[in-house]
Amino acid sequence: MDARGRLYFMTNRGVAQWTPENGPGPNYQTRVFSMNQGLPSNECNQGAFYRDSAGRLWVGTVAGAAVYDPALETLPPVRSVVLEQTRVNGRPFELTAGQRLRHAENNLAFEYALLDFSEPDAIRYQVQLEGYDPAPSAWTTETRAVYTNVPSGTYTFRVWARDPHGRVIAMSPLAFQVLTPWWLTWWAWVGYVGCGFGAVYAGVRWRLRALERQNAELEAKVAERTAALAAAKAEVEAQNQALAAAKTEVERKNAALDEKVAALEASQRRADRIFSALAEALPGTVLDGKYRLGRKLGAGGYGVVFAGEHLGLQRGVAVKVFKPVAGNDSAEALERFRREGLLAAQIRDRHVVEVMDAGVSGEGMAYLVMELLEGYAVREEMRGGGLGVGRALRVCGAVCRGLAAAHGVGVVHRDVKPENVYVDWSGGEEVVKVVDFGIATVLERGGGGGLETLTGTGAVVGTPAYIAPERVVGGEYDGRADVYAVGVMLYEMVCGVLPFGGRGESGIRVLLAHVHDVPVGPGKMVAGLDEEVSGYMLRLLAKDAGERPTAAEAAAELERLADKVAAEGGVVRSGSLEREVSVSDTIQETLGGKAVAEGDATMATATSLSPKPAATPPEMPSSLTAPTDGADTSDTTGQPR
Structure with missing residues (x-):
């Protein structure tokens, strides 16, 4: 600031002088000194500025120093x-x-x-x-x-x-x-008014003569139409009698159809009661001569999950017994379930829940046998206050390791989400596992199909918030559709909100957003987020599947980025997860946790619900407690809601 109260700012376009003006508010007049006024260069350094005792202003530029003496400033004469x-x-x-x-x-x-x-x-x-x-x-x-x-x-x-x-x-x-x-002009308007009156008078006279002619013609037509209407009335009465007879016949057939529907509903209710009674009686029995069923861990609309024991190996297992519903009780459906269960069992990776056996018992009950896990779903950890960036990268890297193993044997998960990622402590150390490979979907849909997928074809299956764009439009897809879902999950873990559908939109609106909308950059959502991490998160969410990495490539890169974040030593917390209701919950409440085009009960491992206290890591959600035996507290995955 000089003696006259004027402010000076060093910019890359010269020295800006702000002169206060009289009037309300902070008003300033701006004047810029540049090379035209003698500066060596327009590139000035804000830090290289000095005002000496004589009031002169010294400015440092990239081409040298310059001095400005306000005392020598003179005003030129006023121009016109x-x-x-x-x-x-x-x-x-x-x-x-x-x-x-x-x-x-x-x-x-x-x-x-x-x-x-x-x-x-x-x-x-x-x-x-x-x-x-x-x-x-x-x-x-x-x-x-x-x-x-x-x-x-x-x-x-x-x-x-x-x-x-x-x-x-x-x-x-x-x-x-x-x-x-x-x-x-006024005289022109007088002429307009006179011409208007004349035109109106001539029009009225012409209209009166035309109406007289039309009246005569209408009287003749009325007589002709009256005779035609009498004939039409007689014909309509005959048709009404025929319609009345047809209506009586339709009502008779509808009554018969209602009786058949009522009989079918009663049959379905009896089947439900029989299965419910059977589920209550199964604990303590031996299934297929190999598995002794213990307490019920959970029940849903399409099956019941029991804690069990493999009699030959004396090993604890989780056994899911599927409920017969219309369309999944045919011989073809049961054979499809058996073959796809064998395919799921081929996935061998520590980050995938182990499917040990699948089949149909001698009593005709389809079942699935999995390892018994001890721990919690990642969704519970997210609700406990959010994940750090490094933690989120580690978890998603482990998920991609498991998906890569599944893709290697031709299995696409199609429902990757935090609820289907499990933190297991049964081995004394933390292992992230992918659960729920959707075999239950096949039983619900029934029908034919090969082993290309673990569910039927012709429908969009999964949770809308995590479905890849190519699946929404019905195009061909591969394991990179699962990588897209991992990208959505990583975005939710780091930013605290879903990239699409974060305000409780309908399922259809969320699906369209996957195809057309662009997510907000993670760097704008989380202050201090590493730019490389932010860029790779957006690559996982690429609309074109060809621009996404494979699951194996993603696993390696996510682990590298996690190491980088850890090496930098900065702790960047993810975005706030504290909101009235999560978008995933909103979508499940809106769509009932079912698929968009088919309600598919998902497959997942059951939990023992009692992880070892000494193995629980610090600041993690405690293990889930076992539900009261017989209470319907979970879906068909066996995980409590």
């Missing part, structure tokens, strides 16, 4: 504002004070200038066409004012200029008039 040229309808026109223009000469352009050539870039202008503009314009560098279709009236054109030193100079006002066209 002149009207350089006037154009009417695009042509040069000598417009003088008091001149009258025809009504057609109403497109005006004024060119003006302040005769000061010292700093032309610092000059500002303000104009007003009194009688047309309600107020003067804002200060601009524009030296031309254009007015089109100026209505008739008397006008005065005014110009004000503000020189580089803040002085305002006014141009002599220019008054002129735009005349009214002859067809809008």
Whole structure:
């Protein structure tokens, strides 16, 4: 700041001088000193600025130092504002004070200038066409004012200029008039009114004669139509009698159909009661001669999960017994379940729940045998306050390791989400496992199909918030659809919200967002997030599957990024997960946790619900407690809701 209270700022375009102006509010006039005023370079350094005892300002630039002495500043004489040229309808026109223009000469352009050539870039202008503009314009560098279709009236054109030193100079006002066209004068309106009265009178007379002719014609047509309507009435009455007879027949058939529907519903209710009673009686029995069933861990609409024991190996297992429903009780459906269970059992990886056996007992009950886990779903850890960035990268890297093993044997999960990622402590150390490979979906759908997928074809199966774009549009897909779901899960872990559908939208709206919308950059959601981590998260969410990595590639890269975050030593917490209700919960409440086009009960491992206390890591959710035996507290995965 100099002695006159003016502020100076060093910029890459020179030295900006702010001079306070009188008036309400913080108003400043800006003037920029550049190479045109003697600076060695326009590139100035804010830190290289000094004011000496004499009040001189020293400025450092990339080309050397410069000095400015406000005491030597002198104001040049005030210059005049002149009207350089006037154009009417695009042509040069000598417009003088008091001149009258025809009504057609109403497109005006004024060119003006302040005769000061010292700093032309610092000059500002303000104009007003009194009688047309309600107020003067804002200060601009524009030296031309254009007015089109100026209505008739008397006008005065005014110009004000503000020189580089803040002085305002006014141009002599220019008054002129735009005349009214002859067809809008008072005597023209009198003629219009007279012609109008004459036209109305002639029209009324012509209309009266036309109405008389039409009346005669209508009377003849009425007589003709009356006879036709009488004949049509007789025909309609005959048709009504035929319709009444048809209605009686339809009502008879509908009554018979209602009786059949009621019988089918009663049959289904009996089947439900029989299965419920069977589920209560199964604990303590031996299934297929190999598995002794223990307490019930959970039940859902399509099956019951029991804690069990392999009699031959004396090993604890989780056994899911599937409930027969319409469409999954055929011989073809049971054979498909058996073959796909064998395929799922081929996945051998420590990050995938082990499917030990699958089959149909001698009593006709389809079942699935899995390892018994001890721990919690990742969703529980997210609800406990969120995951750090490094933790989220580690978990998703382990998920990709498991998915890579599944993809290697031709299995696409299609429902990767935090609820299907389990933190297991049964071995004394933490192991992230992928659960629920959707075999239950096959039983629900029934029908044929090969082993290309673990569920049927022709429907979008999964949770809408995690479905890849190529699956939404019904295109071909592979394991990179699962990688997309991992990207959604990682985004939710790091940012605290889903990339799409974060405000409780409907399932259809969320699916369309996967295809058309672009997610907000993670770096904008989480302060201090590593740019490489943010960029890789967006690559996992690429709309084109070809731009995404495979599960194996993603696993390696996520683990590398986790090591990088750990090595940097910064602890970046993920975005807030504390909201009224999570988007995933909202979607499950809206769609009932089912698939968009088919309600599929998902397959997952059961939990023993009692992890070892000593193995529980710090600041993690405690293990889930076992539900009361017989209570329906979980879905078909056996995980409590």
